[in-house]
Amino acid sequence: MISQGLRASPEGIRAAKTALTDKTWSQHKLATALGITRQPVSKFFAGESISRSCFVQICQQLGLSWQKVAGLPEDVAFEVTTKAQFKGADxxxxxxxxxxxxxxxxxxxxxxxxxxxxxxxxxxxxxYTNINVLEEITSLQWREISDLLKDFKSESDFNQLGGYKCQxxxxxxxxxxxxxxxxxxxxxxxxxxxxxxxxxxxxxxxxxxxxxxxxxxxxxxxxxxxxxxxxxxxxxxxxxxxxxxxxxxxxxxxxxxxxxxxxxxxxxxxxxxxxxxxxxxxxxxxxxxxxxxxxxxxxxxxxxxxxxxxxxxxxxADFDQEQVEVFAKNWFVAVGLKSREDEEARGNLFINQLHLPENQHIRELAITPLLLHLICLVFQVKDEFPLNRAKLYEQALNILLVRWDEVRGIKRDRIADNLTLGIKKKLLFQLATITFEQEYYFFEQERILQLIADSLKPLQIDNEAVMKAIEVENGLLVERAQGIYSFSHLTFQEYFTARKIVESYPNYALNNLVSHITEKRWCQVFLLTVSMLPNANEILQLMKQKIDLLVASDERLQYFLTWLHQKSSSVSTRNKAAGVRAFYLVCVERSCCDRDNAFVYTSGYDLECALVGNIAFDPDLVLDEFLFSTIACINELDFAFEHALNDALDNVYALLIAFDKAIDLVVDPKLKQVLQKLKKQLPKIDSNPEKFRDWWQAKGKAWGEQLRDMLIKYRNIGYNWQFNEQQKELLQQYYDVNKLLVDCLNSAVCVTPIVRQEIEETLLLAIADIENVRNSCING
Missing domain, CATH: 3.40.50.300 (P-loop containing nucleotide triphosphate hydrolases)
Structure with a gap:
């Protein structure tokens, strides 16, 4: 039998009175809100029995469980209220x-x-792409900044910091x-x-x-x-x-x-x-x-x-590589207007280009589905990523700051009328610049609140509310652990830093930026700054001066650059002179005798490719390419035999192939005769590998020296430069910053033809040769 009324237990009355106080209501106001008379409300708070419907309404209005207020087990209460209505139903x-x-x-x-x-x-x-979740909430974990930086070896590790990838x-x-x-x-x-x-x-x-x-x-x-x-x-x-x-x-x-x-x-x-x-x-x-x-x-x-x-x-969790690929493939087929076959091909092209080394910073944004959608949208226009990445990042910023809420009709509560979108952007740029310059990828809450206070001092705004708004509404700040924050993407921190520099120009001393030219973490800031400056002449010239001074005081390196110029000038080629110099610089590195201490670490001919696109391999360049490869194989063979490596014979075959191709390409009859004679001295590898090994260990070093002497005599290559550790480090920096300069030159929106020509013609030259080029231009 169903009870006709309910009464509040003593504990329930206490909870109800607390809830009423929290609302700052009187019993009369509660009755008015419910649209009932005062009497049942008074009885409720007196612990007297009232109708079930009134009892439940009062509890609901106070935000309380009516079963608990009545002192009833919830299971029993449900049975009482539903089974009578649902008796015998299926x-x-x-x-x-x-x-x-x-x-x-x-x-x-x-x-x-x-x-x-x-x-x-x-x-x-x-x-739709299946998502993953983390069972440990990142922002609730107690960590120190040192814990977050434990696995930080390069900027590419940013999104896997703090044990995130281990979760x-x-x-x-x-x-x-x-x-x-x-x-x-x-x-x-x-x-x-x-x-x-x-x-x-x-x-x-x-x-x-x-x-x-x-x-x-x-x-x-x-x-x-x-x-x-x-x-x-x-x-x-x-x-x-x-x-x-x-x-x-x-x-x-x-x-x-x-x-x-x-x-x-x-x-x-x-x-x-x-x-x-x-x-x-x-x-x-x-x-x-x-x-x-x-x-x-x-x-x-x-x-x-x-x-x-x-x-x-x-x-x-952020998207992993597999999820990014699934989303992208689905996106182009679902969104594109061409045939399914064409859109699938476009999706595959997108994925292939996304994984290129130069697109690392776009990959970083792609882990967020909303930003991945934007990247797909931009790619769809020309089937390639934009050369000017700053425009892509600006669109991403506007989506997170404004448009994502706008398109869904969401109006966030304003912190203050004077905190405009422009001021919020300037604040982000200021925060990013200060923290990036000081090499802070992570910062404690107290520090960021102080930076906000310093930036917004005239506005008299709640600093913590501003920080929360940027974090909650825009997702541009992320709490990586209890009280420790970072920008959501390192790309944004770099972009905001560049925006601050550009917006402060010309008052911002560009020499301050150029002083960071050898620091790899500043590369993206350079590229973004140059792409956004209304005129990039000044910064490009300052970069070139800084690069030339980097090796100016080292006589050995100046002599090497002089040889590089002489050798490049001696070959017949259709390529730009600077591109040819870059080609020979990498060739020398690849044929370096000291396998463990090569001075230029590069995955390919990226500097000369940046200068001239795909370098055209004229006969002289092709010949020297195989000759340098032969020297490199000799060095590899020495190392393999010395350390008894299993792949030693592979190096022998590689040596023979490179040497044969070089001999075939030689036009000079004297050099061809010399090389053929040296080739005949090598034992037959196929008939007796052990015999070849013994011969090489006894005579290989002398044979290699003979080859180098002939290449120096006839081709002006094959030198053993024997740079010390400091010189190798300088050459590595010199190569990297020249590559950065060329990339900046290519990404600059506005640079005068005269400045561009001067920089390109004097790349990778010794100081004396730079002066000669400039003088000839003046006299010409």
């Missing part, structure tokens, strides 16, 4: 009927994506199956909403939680649709949603009471501040009342303040 049949009625609505609500800057709609399942990555779907109440946290654009929509579609198809019916609720819309606090009622909201699909309210209540719903609450962070507390209380009350259901809530990680009882929190 619950499974009801689930199937309601599922069928809801199917079209969920499909319409969740399977259509309106993607940023794409005019047509896209089916979610055509583009266990759990498939998002597995986390949903494992936990009945799940809070999915993530940075802006990390794919939280898309994930919840995917869950809704999978449940709707019967692939996930087959015995449950899905309810997808955008928390922002739930808050907006409520005209007053009393209307912030999830039970009514879901009932109305189901009613629109032909499901009676009583059926909805039965399904909720029996735990037959998968309830997805998306975007908790999008609720306006004035309603945030009430919405949070309603979600807490609802999830405790209807605890048998399965819940997934999404929220930006920095915005999550209240921790809901019984909920497991996970963090959406």
């Amino acid at each position: 619950l499974d049949t009801l689930v199937r009927e309601v599922h069928q009625k809801r199917q079209d609505k969920i499909q319409d609500q969740c399977n259509i994506l309106q993607i940023l800057d794409i005019a047509h709609t896209v089916q979610l399942m055509d583009i 266990r990555r759990l498939p998002g779907l597995e986390a949903v199956l494992r936990h009945s109440k799940l809070m999915v946290l993530g940075k802006p654009g990390s794919g939280k909403t898309t994930f919840l929509q995917y869950l809704a579609i999978e449940c709707n198809k019967g692939e996930l939680q087959v015995n449950r019916i899905v309810a997808f609720i955008r928390v922002k819309e739930f808050a907006e649709d409520a005209k007053s606090d009393s209307e912030l009622n999830l039970l009514n909201y879901i009932s109305q949603e189901f009613l629109s699909c032909g499901v009676e309210q009583e059926s909805t209540k039965i399904l909720l009471a029996e735990g037959k719903l998968l309830i997805l609450l998306d975007g908790l962070d999008e609720v306006p501040a004035k309603k945030a507390d009430e919405v949070t209380r309603e979600i807490r009350r609802f999830t405790q009342t209807f605890y048998k259901n399965k819940f997934v809530i999404s929220c930006r990680i920095a915005a999550q303040k209240y921790r809901f009882q019984g909920f497991t929190e996970v963090e959406v």
Whole structure:
């Protein structure tokens, strides 16, 4: 038999009085909000019995569990309220009927994506990429900056710092199956909403939680649709949603009471501040009342303040390489307007170009789905990445600062009227520049608050609120551990630093920037600065002067550069002189006698390629290429035999092939005769490998010296330069900064032809030769 009334327990009355005080309400105001007389409210607080409906309404308005206030076990309470209404009914049949009625609505609500800057709609399942989650929330971990920097060997490690790559990555779907109440946290654009929509579609198809019916609720819309606090009622909201699909309210209540719903609450962070507390209380009350259901809530990680009882929190992980590739392939097919075959080919081209070394900084942004979408969008225009990366980064910045919220109709609460978008950008540029110059990739909260205070001192704004806004709303600052922050992407820190330099020009002394020219971590700042300056003449000339002075005082290196000029000038070629000098510089490195201490570490002819594109291999260059290769093989063979390596014979065959090709290309009859004679001295490798080994160990060194002497005599190559360690280090720096200079020259939007010509003609020259070139230009 069902009780006709309920009374509050002593503990329940105390909880109710506390809740009333928190709201700063009187009993009269509570009655007015509920639209009932004062009498049942007075009886409620006196512990007297009142009708069940009034009792439940009062508790809901106070954000309390009515079962707990009444001192009833929740399981018993559900049985009392539902079984009488549902006596003898077939619950499974009801689930199937309601599922069928809801199917079209969920499909319409969740399977259509309106993607940023794409005019047509896209089916979610055509583009969706499975996400992973981290079971340990990064920002909750107690770490020191030294812990975060432990694995930091180069800038490419930035996104794997602080043990992030060691954390266990759990498939998002597995986390949903494992936990009945799940809070999915993530940075802006990390794919939280898309994930919840995917869950809704999978449940709707019967692939996930087959015995449950899905309810997808955008928390922002739930808050907006409520005209007053009393209307912030999830039970009514879901009932109305189901009613629109032909499901009676009583059926909805039965399904909720029996735990037959998968309830997805998306975007908790999008609720306006004035309603945030009430919405949070309603979600807490609802999830405790209807605890048998399965819940997934999404929220930006920095915005999550209240921790809901019984909920497991996970963090959406950045995309890994495989996920980036899957997303990109799906994206071009789903978004592109050409045939599937053409778009698949474009997706493969995108992936191939993305993995090129020069696109490392774009790859860094691609780990965030929203930014990966932007990168695909930009690539789609010309089937290549833009040469001017600054424009891409500016678009990414505007998306995170403004457009991502705009397209979804989200209006964040303003911290202050005088904190404009322009001021916010300038603040970011200032923070990035100060921290980057001091080589701080991570900084404690106190430090960043002080920097904000210094930058915004005239505005008198809450500094912590500003920091949280940048973190929560824009995702440009990320809490990497308790109280330790960094920029979300190192690319942004570099870009903001460059923007600060450009916006401060000409007051900013470019010599300050040029003083960092040999520091590799500054390379991107140089490239971005040059690409954004209205006139790049001054900085390019300062860079060239600094580079030339780098090796000016070392006589041995000046002699080497003089030889480099003489040798390059002696060959017949269609290539630019500087490109040929770069070619011979790399050839010398590759034929260096000291295998372990080569002075230029480069994966290819990247400097000469930057100068002339793909270098045209004229006969002289091809011949010298094979001769240098022969010398390199000799050095490898010496090393292999000395250390008894198994691949020694491979080096013998490589030597013979390179030497034969060189002999075939020689035009000078005297040199050809000398080389052929040297070739005949080599024993036959195929007949007796051991005999060749013995001969090489006895006579190989002398044979190699003879070859070098002949190459010096006839081709002016083959020198053993014997640079010391300091000289090798200087040459490495010299090569790297010349490559940087050429890259800057190629990326500069505005540089006069005269300055460009002077820099190109004097690259990789000794100081004396530079003066000669300049004098000849003046006299000419």
